[in-house]
Amino acid sequence: MTKTLQPVIVGAGPAGVRAAQTLVAHGVRPVLIDEAPRWGGQIYRQPPLGFTRNKRTLYGFEAGRAEALHSAMAGILDRVDYRPDTLVWSAEGGRLDLLGRGRMGTLPYSQLIVATGATDRVLPFPGWTLPGVYALGAAQVALKYQGCAIGSRVVIAGTGPLLYLVAYQYAKAGAKVVAVLDTASFKDKALAAPTMLRQPAVFAKGVYYLAWLRAHGVPVHQGVRLVRATGGTQVTTMRWQDGAAEHEVACDAVAFGYALRSETQLADLLGCRFSYNALQRAALPACDGAGRSSVPGVYLAGDGAGIMGADAAEWAGERAALALLVDAGRPVDAVRASELEVRLARIAAFRVGLERAFPFPQDWAANAPDDLVICRCEEITAGQLRQCASDTGAREINRLKALTRVGMGRCQGRTCGVAAAEILAQACAVAPDAVGRLRGQAPIKPLPFAVMARADGEAT
Amino acid sequence: MTPPTKERPVALLKRVAETGRTPVGFVLNGQALTALAGDTVLTAVLTHTAQLRRSEFSGEPRAGFCLMGACQDCWITTESGQRLRACDTFIEEGMRLVTGVEGHE
Numbered sequence: 001m002t003k004t005l006q007p008v009i010v011g012a013g014p015a016g017v018r019a020a021q022t023l024v025a026h027g028v029r030p031v032l033i034d035e036a037p038r039w040g041g042q043i044y045r046q047p048p049l050g051f052t053r054n055k056r057t058l059y060g061f062e063a064g065r066a067e068a069l070h071s072a073m074a075g076i077l078d079r080v081d082y083r084p085d086t087l088v089w090s091a092e093g094g095r096l097d098l099l100g101r102g103r104m105g106t107l108p109y110s111q112l113i114v115a116t117g118a119t120d121r122v123l124p125f126p127g128w129t130l131p132g133v134y135a136l137g138a139a140q141v142a143l144k145y146q147g148c149a150i151g152s153r154v155v156i157a158g159t160g161p162l163l164y165l166v167a168y169q170y171a172k173a174g175a176k177v178v179a180v181l182d183t184a185s186f187k188d189k190a191l192a193a194p195t196m197l198r199q200p201a202v203f204a205k206g207v208y209y210l211a212w213l214r215a216h217g218v219p220v221h222q223g224v225r226l227v228r229a230t231g232g233t234q235v236t237t238m239r240w241q242d243g244a245a246e247h248e249v250a251c252d253a254v255a256f257g258y259a260l261r262s263e264t265q266l267a268d269l270l271g272c273r274f275s276y277n278a279l280q281r282a283a284l285p286a287c288d289g290a291g292r293s294s295v296p297g298v299y300l301a302g303d304g305a306g307i308m309g310a311d312a313a314e315w316a317g318e319r320a321a322l323a324l325l326v327d328a329g330r331p332v333d334a335v336r337a338s339e340l341e342v343r344l345a346r347i348a349a350f351r352v353g354l355e356r357a358f359p360f361p362q363d364w365a366a367n368a369p370d371d372l373v374i375c376r377c378e379e380i381t382a383g384q385l386r387q388c389a390s391d392t393g394a395r396e397i398n399r400l401k402a403l404t405r406v407g408m409g410r411c412q413g414r415t416c417g418v419a420a421a422e423i424l425a426q427a428c429a430v431a432p433d434a435v436g437r438l439r440g441q442a443p444i445k446p447l448p449f450a451v452m453a454r455a456d457g458e459a460t
Numbered sequence: 461m462t463p464p465t466k467e468r469p470v471a472l473l474k475r476v477a478e479t480g481r482t483p484v485g486f487v488l489n490g491q492a493l494t495a496l497a498g499d500t501v502l503t504a505v506l507t508h509t510a511q512l513r514r515s516e517f518s519g520e521p522r523a524g525f526c527l528m529g530a531c532q533d534c535w536i537t538t539e540s541g542q543r544l545r546a547c548d549t550f551i552e553e554g555m556r557l558v559t560g561v562e563g564h565e
Contacts (some may be wrong), residue, residue, distance in 0.1 A: 035529060035548075042528055048498035048550070051478050119530045131510045131523035132472050138527035141547075145527075146503045147478030173476045233469050233521055234510040252470065263530075376525065376533060379517040410532035415525065446532060448543070 005328055008033065008096065008107060010088050010266060011115035013041020014310045015302025015317035017073045019113045022321035024076045026330055031081040031107065033088055033098065039073045041117055042137060043310045046070065047145050058144050060169065061205055065310070090442035091269045099447055111297045111324050114267050114285075115317060116304035120257035123158070123364050123419050127229030128256075129376050136257030139166050149175040151253025155238045157181040157226055159358040160259035161202075164209040167218060177218045179249050181240050183258075184358045185223030195353025198346065221247075225367065229254055259358060260307045261418055267305070268440030270298050276433040279355050280306055282418070283437035289341045291320030292327075299324055312347040315340045364419075365426035374423060375416040377409020382423050389427040396436045397421050410446050413438040469510035472523055473503060486555040487539075495551045502527065502534050502546035505557060512536045512546050514560035521560075 005028050009016045012034035023030045032039075038046040044059065044066040059066040086100035096112075098105045120135040127133065134142075134150050136158060142148045153176050156167045167180045196203045213220055227239040227246060239248045267285035268274070273294035274283045287293045287300045299320040302313035319340040322332045368374075370383030384404055394400045397407070397420065406420045407413030413420070417438045425432040481496040488505060495504030502524055505512055511521035512534050524534030527547045534546040539556040 047478070050481060050498050052480070053477055057477075119526060119528060129515075129520065129522065131469075131521050134524070135526045135531070138525060141527040142473060142503075143476070146473075146498075146500065147475060148473040148503055148507065149476050150473060152474050175474070175476065234472065234523075253472070376531070379515065410535075411530065415531045415533075445529070 005110055006031070006108065007111040007113065007324055008109035009113040009115060010034075010096075011041065011117055011302065011304065012036065012039035012073070012082070012084070013115060013117050013302060014043065014069055014313040015115035015117075015304075015320075016041070016113070017069055018314045018317035019115060019301060019321040020080050021072050021076055022318045023325070024079045026321075026325050026332065028325070028330075029079055029081060030113075031083065031109070033083045033086045033096075033107075035085070035087050037084050039082075039084070040066065040070060041310075041313075042141070044069050045141065045145055047147075051147065053147070062310075069314070087445055088266060089444055089447060091266060097442070109297075111299065111328065112270070113291075113299045113301055113317070113320050113324065114270070114293075114304060115300075115302045115313070115320075116263040116266050118260040118262050118303035118307055119414055121259050121261040121418055122256075122415050123258050123361065123422070124368075124372060124374060124376075124416075125226040125228055125256075126369060126372050127231070127235065128254075129373055129379075130229055130231050130235040131233065132231070132235035132252055133229055133254045133256070136160075136162050136166055136255045137260075139253075139255035140169065143169060143173055149173060149253075150255060151251065152176060153178045153251045153253070155179045155181060155249060155251045155254045155256075157238070157240075157254060157256040158258045159184045159361070160257065161206055161354065161358065162257065162259070164206060164213065166255060167213055167220075168209045171213065171216060171218055177213070178251050179238070179240075180213065180218060180220040181224050181226060181238070182220070182222045182358075183224060183226070183361045187223075188359055189222075189357045192353045192357035195350065196357060198353065199350045202350070225361075225363075226256070258360065260303060262306055263304050263414070265412070265440035265444040267293065267298075267300060269442055269444065271295050272298060272300070274437060277306060278433070279352060281360050281432060282306075283433070289319075289344065290323035290337070291316055292323055297327075308344070308347050308351060312344055315343050315347075319344065365422040368419075368423060368426075374419050375406045375409060377411050377416070378405045380404050380406045380416075385420060385423045386427045389424055395424070395428050395430070395434075397424055397438055398436060400424055400435075401438065407438050412441065412444065469521075471508055472506040472510050475507060484551050484553050486551055486553070486557065488557050489559060499551045500547055501536060501544055501549045501551050501555070501557065504551040504555075505536065505546065505559065509559065511559050 008031045055063040090097040096107045225241040272285040284306045291299045301316040301320040368382045372382045401407045525531045536546045
């Protein structure tokens with residue numbers, strides 16, 4: 001006789017949905033918790049009910065994948081305990097703390113698959129707090145989820161493959177893209193081409209977007225440095241440096257980002273061991289090729305365990321669910337499991353090429369002026385962080401947080417964490433791995449006091 | 461030099477699709493406005509103006525940043541003082557919102 005399983009999956013994006021589907025296929029009914037009102041994650045985010053654009057318009061080349069994922073979930077809804085609009089705000093001792101639709105609750109689990117996804121990796125420039133300046137992902141959410149452009153004269157800046165995709169999507173939707181400003185150079189991309197060709201379809205898409213933008217007269221500048229956005233009540237110009245020359249363009253919106261960063265707070269609260277990943281320049285929760293974390297019963301899948309992209313997330317979700325089943329003594333298809341691991345290893349090799357094509361701007365911290373706001377929640381500047389490091393000798397990011405409040409604001413370092421660590425490392429003249437990582441703290445997102453008070457009153 | 465003129469905020473978000481939805485009436489800083497069913501509070505407000513709130517430190521206007529519930533930049537308050545995260549709260553008929561413009565702090 002086998003024990004009853006009560007697996008819980010956190011996140012209904014590509015990894016979480018495929019994990020749920022795999023468990024269902026093996027006769028197990030998982031709980032699937034998601035912050036969003038509808039499944040799909042950020043990449044395949046579905047518009048609210050009542051919107052009418054088709055998937056081809058919404059997801060472009062990825063329409064087939066989006067449709068497959070959406071219908072996979074629709075097909076198992078009756079066999080999943082699906083809880084949308086629900087935040088996991090803490091986890092301890094086999095129990096999750098939830099906030100869903102204005103109510104607090106707890107949920108025990110026997111196994112947990114953490115598929116928490118990613119957000120934009122942000123390296124600020126002066127003026128980035130002006131209204132009209134958004135993260136690159138935000139520009140996509142506005143378009144896909146709300147049918148809105150973030151402006152009518154839009155600058156797309158930073159680096160990463162998303163830059164060209166968003167520029168293409170905006171131009172197609174009728175917004176004027178006045179400049180694409182890529183901090184990676186053409187040479188970076190040429191050198192990376194042989195590795196990128198490991199995923200020829202992905203490579204071809206990137207080439208297509210760039211060619212389309214050029215053919216439609218969208219100015220693309222590569223190898224630049226972002227200087228500043230200016231404006232009074234909202235952004236009106238963007239400046240950048242190209243070689244020795246500075247340039248400026250009038251705009252009413254800027255979208256920027258430097259690839260993605262993993263959402264790791266939940267893995268952290270669960271006690272997962274972290275290790276530094278030099279390629280992603282981040283401390284990530286460690287897991288084996290099947291997704292087993294260092295904590296028994298806790299599995300990691302998708303971009304929340306390191307940025308691998310949406311296709312890899314689907315495979316990792318399925319692989320983690322198979323690992324969970326095997327560990328619980330259930331029979332699974334071992335050939336399928338190893339095939340998924342081979343695919344994931346191939347993607348990992350491709351990611352090396354992607355990082356080479358769109359490298360992290362290693363000189364960012366050295367060029368950040370003292371008055372640059374790093375933490376937009378608490379408005380802490382690069383100069384304040386440097387001063388603190390030099391006055392107190394703080395050389396560790398949590399120490400810097402305690403002393404300056406950087407990373408202590410409402411976003412808990414999701415937006416400023418990468419930049420703050422880079423500034424500290426530069427101030428201490430050490431590599432970024434030497435300053436440690438911001439520890440996750442519960443609640444991992446702000447909770448309304450009214451709900452907490454109500455929950456307290458209900459407690460018996 | 462000409463003296464600086466007071467800037468009039470221009471709506472940040474531009475609707476480019478899905479404009480056939482049902483209108484929803486709401487009130488922003490005392491003014492009756494119209495959004496569309498399925499708009500987030502952020503979309504409803506920023507298709508009319510350029511800020512959601514003011515920074516409690518510098519007093520500068522803010523209009524959200526990540527639009528996916530991570531950055532916590534897009535808080536807005538209702539007339540009764542309730543705080544909403546504008547990017548993942550849907551607009552409702554009759555909602556009364558304030559953005560921290562002068563006279564409405």
